[in-house]
Amino acid sequence: MASRIVSLKVNGQNEEFIVGALTSLQDILRDTLNYTSVKEGCRQGGCGSCSVIIDGELRLSCLTPVQEVDGSEVTTLEGLNQSNSIAALQQQFIDKYAAQCGFCTPGMMVAIQALLDRNPNPSRDEITEGLAGNICRCTGYLPIIKAVEGVVAEMSGASGD
Ligand code: FES
Ligand code: FES
Numbered sequence: 001m002a003s004r005i006v007s008l009k010v011n012g013q014n015e016e017f018i019v020g021a022l023t024s025l026q027d028i029l030r031d032t033l034n035y036t037s038v039k040e041g042c043r044q045g046g047c048g049s050c051s052v053i054i055d056g057e058l059r060l061s062c063l064t065p066v067q068e069v070d071g072s073e074v075t076t077l078e079g080l081n082q083s084n085s086i087a088a089l090q091q092q093f094i095d096k097y098a099a100q101c102g103f104c105t106p107g108m109m110v111a112i113q114a115l116l117d118r119n120p121n122p123s124r125d126e127i128t129e130g131l132a133g134n135i136c137r138c139t140g141y142l143p144i145i146k147a148v149e150g151v152v153a154e155m156s157g158a159s160g161d
Contacts, residue, residue, distance in 0.1 A: 003018050003020050005017070007070060008069065008072060010035070010074045010079070023065065024062055025064040026062040028066050037106035038077075038106070041062075041104075045063045046135070048111060049104055052074055053113070054069055054074050054075075056117070058111055060133070075110075077110055080109070085113065095147070098143040098144045103137075104137070111131055111133065112151075115131075121156065122152065124145060131148075
């Protein structure tokens with residue numbers, strides 16, 4: 001399998017690597033760039049804990065060969081951390097008890113941000129569908145959905161309770 005040079009913009013920084021054909025974006029983000037919000041759950045596309053945004057689309061970094069996304073812009077939770085909506089979402093996760101062990105939380109937040117970017121006022125069904133690829137073994141999902149509803153209400157000026 002041929003190695004080649006790949007360029008990415010990750011969280012606003014230009015990066016360049018020599019990577020093998022099957023090197024995953026997850027491995028580059030975690031092991032080379034130290035973006036540890038990108039979790040290593042199943043490594044086979046089933047849990048959503050490795051979710052990132054690539055050129056505006058929610059993607060699973062474990063199933064994404066780096067060579068396939070050469071030239072793309074990649075955003076992890078670290079790159080979203082400065083946005084107001086993530087700060088509000090973090091507070092909602094605290095208020096609604098939406099995190100327990102926290103392993104799924106970074107991937108959930110990335111998926112929620114991707115959902116709100118394409119639909120700032122999602123219904124409960126749309127929130128559920130938007131988070132369908134993200135597994136949580138602790139919370140039972142309802143607190144997470146309520147946290148999203150809370151942040152949507154906050155952004156639209158309602159109370160969210
Ligand atoms: S680690 Fe990528 S989907 Fe589970
Ligand atoms: S809070 Fe533990 S897996 Fe979601």
